[in-house]
Amino acid sequence: MRRAALLPYFSTAYVRKLQPDFQERLDVLLKRMSNFMDTDEAVNANCMFAAFSNDIMHILSFGECFHKLETPNFDSVERDASLSGAQSFHVMKRIPWFNNVMMTLPEAVASRLSPPLGSYMRQKRKTRNQVAQAAALKDEWSEREIVPIFQGLLDSSKLPPEEKSVERLSQDAQMLLMAGTLTMASTLEHMVYWMVDNPDVLRKLKEELRTAMPSLDDVRRVPIASLESLPYLTAVIKESVRLIYGNSTPHFRVDPSQPLVYEDKKAGRKWVIPPKTSVGMTSVLLHHNEDNFPNSYIFDPDRWLGEGGKKLDKYMVGFGKGSRICLGLNQAYGISRLVLAQIWRLWASPEVSTGDEIGVLSLYNTSFHDVQMKGDFFVAAYNKPQGVEFKASLGGDRKENFFVSSPQ
Ligand code: HEM
Numbered sequence: 235m236r237r238a239a240l241l242p243y244f245s246t247a248y249v250r251k252l253q254p255d256f257q258e259r260l261d262v263l264l265k266r267m268s269n270f271m272d273t274d275e276a277v278n279a280n281c282m283f284a285a286f287s288n289d290i291m292h293i294l295s296f297g298e299c300f301h302k303l304e305t306p307n308f309d310s311v312e313r314d315a316s317l318s319g320a321q322s323f324h325v326m327k328r329i330p331w332f333n334n335v336m337m338t339l340p341e342a343v344a345s346r347l348s349p350p351l352g353s354y355m356r357q358k359r360k361t362r363n364q365v366a367q368a369a370a371l372k373d374e375w376s377e378r379e380i381v382p383i384f385q386g387l388l389d390s391s392k393l394p395p396e397e398k399s400v401e402r403l404s405q406d407a408q409m410l411l412m413a414g415t416l417t418m419a420s421t422l423e424h425m426v427y428w429m430v431d432n433p434d435v436l437r438k439l440k441e442e443l444r445t446a447m448p449s450l451d452d453v454r455r456v457p458i459a460s461l462e463s464l465p466y467l468t469a470v471i472k473e474s475v476r477l478i479y480g481n482s483t484p485h486f487r488v489d490p491s492q493p494l495v496y497e498d499k500k501a502g503r504k505w506v507i508p509p510k511t512s513v514g515m516t517s518v519l520l521h522h523n524e525d526n527f528p529n530s531y532i533f534d535p536d537r538w539l540g541e542g543g544k545k546l547d548k549y550m551v552g553f554g555k556g557s558r559i560c561l562g563l564n565q566a567y568g569i570s571r572l573v574l575a576q577i578w579r580l581w582a583s584p585e586v587s588t589g590d591e592i593g594v595l596s597l598y599n600t601s602f603h604d605v606q607m608k609g610d611f612f613v614a615a616y617n618k619p620q621g622v623e624f625k626a627s628l629g630g631d632r633k634e635n636f637f638v639s640s641p642q
Contacts, residue, residue, distance in 0.1 A: 236406065237561060239392040243294070243383045244561050249568040250458050251380060252294070256572055257454060259289050262303045264576060268592065270626040276598040279426050280621035283573075284313035284419035290569065291414040294366050295407055297375065299380035313419065315357040316412040320612040322351060323483070332634040361411065383410070414562050416613050420478045421566070422573055427605050427622045428533045429578060430597050431572060433585040435470065435535060436578065440588055442466045450590060453579050461571040469535035469543065471570045475552035476521045477533065482607065482614040484514030485554055517551045518607065518614070521546060529604075581626070586606075598623040611637045 242248065263286050292557025293299050302309040321510040323514050326333040336351055338346055341359065368384045375385040386408055388398055396402075429436045446460050447453050461467060494507040507513060526549040527537065538546060542563035553560035560566065582591040603620030 235429070236387070236393060236397060239387055239390045239397075240383065240406075240561060243386065244562045244564055246462075246568075249564045252565075252579070253458050253572070255293050256290060256516065256569060259293075259299075259303060260287055260572055260576060263573075263595055264580065266303060267577075267581075268597075271593050271628065274625070276623040276625055278308070278620060278623055279423040280419050281308040281310045281313070282416055283422040284308070284310060286573075287422070287569070288312050288411070288415045288420035291411045293382070294433070294565070295383050295410055295413070296368055297385065298364070311353065312357060312411070313415060315353040316416050317613075318349075318351065319354040319357075320416065322348075322354070323612040353440075358404070358408055359412075362400060362406045366405055370456065393434075402458040408522050411564075413560070414565070417478070418419075418566060420613065421474050421570060423622045423638050424478050424605055425474045425570070425574055426577075426595065426624055427472070427597065427600060428470075428477075430583045430595060430624070432451065432533050433583065436583055436586045437534065438466055438535075439470055439574075439578055440586060441512060443575055444588060446575070447579045450580065450592070453576050456575065458571060458573075461575050462567075464571075465539060466535060467571060467575060468567075469538035470574065471567060472552075473533055473535045473579045474570075475566075476527070476550060478552070479517045479521060479607065479614050480552035480554065481612055482516060482518050482610040483489060483612045484516045485558065486512040486514035487556070487558075488512050516610070520549060520551050523549070564588060592625050593628045596625050596627065598625045600624075 249477060253543060263282070266282070267277070282303075285305070285308035289299050289302055291500075301307075302312070311530055322333075336348070337355070339347070341352060341355045344355055365384055367390055368382070372385050372388045375381050376389060384403060387393060387406075390398075429439070442464050446464060447456050488511065489509055491509050494511075494513065496505045496507065497503070498505075521527060524530055526546060553563045553566070578596075580592050581595045582588070582593070584594060584596050587594070600618065600622050604616065605622065606617050607614040608617045609615040
C-alpha cells in the first residue's frame with residue numbers, strides 16, 4: 235500500500251467531510267430495516283452490513299455507488315468473493331507459486347477448478363476496470379471538493395508515474411475494498427448481537443445517545459463530531475472490535491537489520507530474536523489474555539472507561555499496530571459511531587426501551603455460541619456460518635411519522 239499518498243483520505247477531518255455520503259447510505263439502511271417490520275422475515279445482519287460497507291467503500295474509492303443495499307437480498311457477491319480470497323489465504327501463503335499459477339489461468343478455467351477463486355478473479359477484473367475508467371475520467375474530478383481516492387491518487391504529486399499504473403493501483407483498490415467491507419460488516423453485525431444480548435449495556439448506551447439526540451428528529455442530523463465525545467459509545471465499539479479480533483491471523487513483521495529484544499519481566503527471562511526473523515502474534519490470544527481482559531469472553535465496554543481503560547489501549551490490536559496499522563481506522567470509528575448511534579436511538583430491544591423508538595429488534599436463531607470464533611480464515615470464522623440474524627417488529631404510527639421525511 236502507498237500509505238503516504240493515501241493518508242489524507244483517512245484523517246478524522248476527511249471522515250467528517252464524508253458524513254453526507256455515509257448518511258445517504260445509512261438512510262437507505264434504516265429504511266430497509268424498517269421495511270422488515272411489516273414482514274416476519276429474518277434479516278442476515280452480515281449481508282446487510284456488507285452491502286452497506288461495500289457501497290461506502292466504492293463511493294470512497296471511485297465516487298461510484300453500486301446500490302447493493304437496495305437489492306432484495308443485499309447482493310453478497312462481492313462479500314463472498316472477498317471471503318473466498320480470505321479462505322484461500324492459508325494455502326496461498328504456504329504455496330505462493332500455486333497462487334501465481336492459478337492467476338495465469340483463464341477465468342472460466344479457474345472458476346471450474348475452484349468457484350471461490352473464480353469469484354475472486356472476477357472481483358479483480360472488475361476492480362481493474364474501475365481503475366482504468368477512473369484514469370480515463372480523472373480530469374472530470376479535479377475541480378471537486380471531495381475527490382475519490384483513486385482519482386486522487388492518479389493525480390497525486392507524491393507518486394511517481396510507475397506507481398500509478400492501472401495494474402498497481404488496482405491491487406491497492408481490491409485490498410481497500412476487501413479491508414473496508416469484511417471487517418466493517420463483521421463489527422457492525424456483531425454489535426447487533428451484543429446490544430440485544432446485553433440489556434445493561436444497551437440501557438447505558440441508550441441513555442448516553444439520548445443526550446446527543448434528545449428527540450428522534452435529531453437522529454439523522456447528529457454530526458459525527460458530537461458522537462466522538464460520547465465515551466460509552468466509543469467503549470462499545472472498542473469492545474466489539476476486541477471480540478471480532480480485526481484480522482484473526484497473525485501479522486508478521488521483520489526487522490531487516492536489528493535484533494529484537496523481548497523481556498518477560500514477570501518470569502525474569504529475555505529473548506533476543508535475530509534480524510530478518512518473521513515475528514507475528516494473533517490478536518485472538520492477545521484479546522483473551524485474562525491478565526489484561528478479565529472475563530475476556532464477556533462483552534464489557536466498561537473495561538475501556540476511565541484511567542484503566544486508557545491503559546488497556548496498549549493491548550488492543552484489533553486494528554493492528556505500528557507502521558502497518560489499519561489505514562481506515564478513523565473511517566471505521568466514524569461509520570461505526572453513526573450506525574450504532576442511529577440504529578439504537580431508533581430501535582428498542584425486547585428488554586430495553588426508552589419508550590419513543592420506532593420498533594423493536596430481536597435476535598433470531600442466534601446464540602452466544604454462534605458468535606464465538608471457530609477458525610481463522612484471515613478474518614475470524616464463527617460457529618454459525620450465516621452469522622447474526624434478527625427480526626424487526628412493531629412500529630405503527632411512530633415508524634410512519636419518522637420516515638415521512640426520509641429521502642427513500
Ligand atoms: C472495524 C473495522 C475495521 C477493522 C477491525 C480493521 C482492521 C484492520 C487490521 C487488523 C489491519 C491489519 C493491520 C496490520 O497489519 O497491523 C487492517 C489493515 C488495513 N485496513 Fe482496516 N479495519 C477496519 C476497517 C477498515 C476500513 C473502513 C478501511 C478503509 C476505509 C480499512 C482499510 C485498511 C487498509 C487499507 C489496511 C492495510 C494497511 C497497510 O497494509 O498498510 N480498514 N485493518
